[in-house]
Amino acid sequence: MRMKRLESLREAMAEKGLDAFFLGQRENILYLTGFSGSTAGLYVTEENAFLLVDSRYEEQAKAECPDADVVLVSRPYEIGKIADGEKRVGFEEDVLTYEVYHLLRDEAADAEFVPAAALPRQLRTIKDEDELVQIETAVKIADSAFHHILPFIKEGVYEIDIANELDFYMRKQGAGGPSFDFIVAGGERSALPHGVAGKNKLKAHEPVLMDYGCVYQHYCSDMTRTVFLGDPGEEARALYQIVKEGQKRGHANCLCGKPISFAETAVRSYFSSCEVESFFGHSLGHGVGLEIHEAPAVNAKNEERFRNGMVYTVEPGVYIPGACGVRIEDMAVMTYQGPRILTESPKELIIL
Numbered sequence: 001m002r003m004k005r006l007e008s009l010r011e012a013m014a015e016k017g018l019d020a021f022f023l024g025q026r027e028n029i030l031y032l033t034g035f036s037g038s039t040a041g042l043y044v045t046e047e048n049a050f051l052l053v054d055s056r057y058e059e060q061a062k063a064e065c066p067d068a069d070v071v072l073v074s075r076p077y078e079i080g081k082i083a084d085g086e087k088r089v090g091f092e093e094d095v096l097t098y099e100v101y102h103l104l105r106d107e108a109a110d111a112e113f114v115p116a117a118a119l120p121r122q123l124r125t126i127k128d129e130d131e132l133v134q135i136e137t138a139v140k141i142a143d144s145a146f147h148h149i150l151p152f153i154k155e156g157v158y159e160i161d162i163a164n165e166l167d168f169y170m171r172k173q174g175a176g177g178p179s180f181d182f183i184v185a186g187g188e189r190s191a192l193p194h195g196v197a198g199k200n201k202l203k204a205h206e207p208v209l210m211d212y213g214c215v216y217q218h219y220c221s222d223m224t225r226t227v228f229l230g231d232p233g234e235e236a237r238a239l240y241q242i243v244k245e246g247q248k249r250g251h252a253n254c255l256c257g258k259p260i261s262f263a264e265t266a267v268r269s270y271f272s273s274c275e276v277e278s279f280f281g282h283s284l285g286h287g288v289g290l291e292i293h294e295a296p297a298v299n300a301k302n303e304e305r306f307r308n309g310m311v312y313t314v315e316p317g318v319y320i321p322g323a324c325g326v327r328i329e330d331m332a333v334m335t336y337q338g339p340r341i342l343t344e345s346p347k348e349l350i351i352l
Contacts, residue, residue, distance in 0.1 A: 001130055002067045005032050005123065006049055012119045013044070019086035020045045021116065022079060022104060025095045027290040028120040030218060033065040041076030042068070043083070050082045080107040090116030125287060125295045126309035131219060132333060135289065135311055138221035139331055139342045141173045142213050146225055146345040153229060153352055155204050159184040163197035166212050175214035179221060179292045183211035190226065191325035193282055193317060205230040207324045213292065220292045222313055223343050224329035227350040236324050240349050242274050243326045246316040247347075250284055254298075254314065254332065254339045256306050264300040267316050276318045285313035288331055310334040311342075 009032065013021055023042040029035050033042060033051055037060055041052035051068040053061045053076070061070045071082060077100050083089075089108060091101070093115035105113060127135065148169050152162060163182040171177065185195030187206040195209070202208060206229055213222040226240065246267045253266040264284035271277035285298030288311050296304055298312050310333070317327030330343035 002032065002034055008123055009044060009120060010046060013090060016116060018088050018090045018114060018116060021090040023092060023120060024076065025092050031124055031290060033068045035061055035065050039076055043079050045086060052076045052078060077103050078107060083108040086111055088112050088114050090114050090119065092117040121295050124289060126307060127289060127311050134217040134219035136342055138214055138216035138219050141170050141175050141216060142221040142223050143343060143345045144173060145170050150352065153208055155202055155229060157202050159186055159197040159200045170214040175216055177215050179213040179215050185209045188322055191319040191321050191323060193319055202229055205232055207232060207236060209325055209327055218290055220288050222288050222292055222331060224315055224327045225345055226326045227352060229352050231351055237349065239318055240326050242276060243316055243318050243328055244347055246270050247314055247328045250314040250316055251339055254306055256308055256334055256336050258306055260296055260298055260302040260304050260306055261300045263298060279318045279320055280316060285315050287312050306334045308334055308336050
């Protein structure tokens, strides 16, 4: 599988007229070689894939990366000993620091370094069967955590305690850790789209918004559910149904071969008819894989089309300052027949 990925990168390099590609982003190196260490460089040519590691990772790299030539270096950008006259070398302009860029140029002074971060990013956008197995397992663990956490949501409990219990439970189910800093926001704080869990106590008749996920075998999951600790009142109930319907329309407009922008446009149109569109301030969704946020961006500005194998979220939210916020988020994989929604946790209004 790794060899196939490397060959796909080489084909993309050839189309762009690149003789080599230097990669430094951990996720790209993991995707192409299987190396799971934190520090490495990868120099891909038409014939070879050189994995540059220091002495801390030499044995690990040899064990994890049978398809790469492991090169021992002091710093992961020391390509001078392996560069062999390549004239055009691609690099990840969105992650490479200015300092390392100039060090690379010193290592291969005769080469032209060409911004080409889109090449590995585009490859990773389409998940293969192996990746989908890991992603679906991460999603199942998060789903299980939702059912586990409901009895813990009680008046007087701290948000941070809910977040910690979610993390602990998912680790016990096999997760390697959280995929991001969990959002657990009760009451008025639910109107903060990124209300990271803190020492706020949950109160009766208020919403509790939980946005969380885990990492399983390097792949991420991401989901959001909003529940209520006691009857929240008519307005909050109505808001929840609006968001739920909005998400349904978002999923319905995610279709293989259709513009990605259609999905957010449909949700915003519906929210506008409900006079809440101005309270939806973020994109409808994002890709998920080795990173919690990766391509494709699921928003009204994305001119790309949905393709078979894309994994992404649909997460509309409406946030009324000083009152409450509601967000519902699922992960889905695009198929030729349409989206297959991976997240299975219930979405009917839950009053605890």
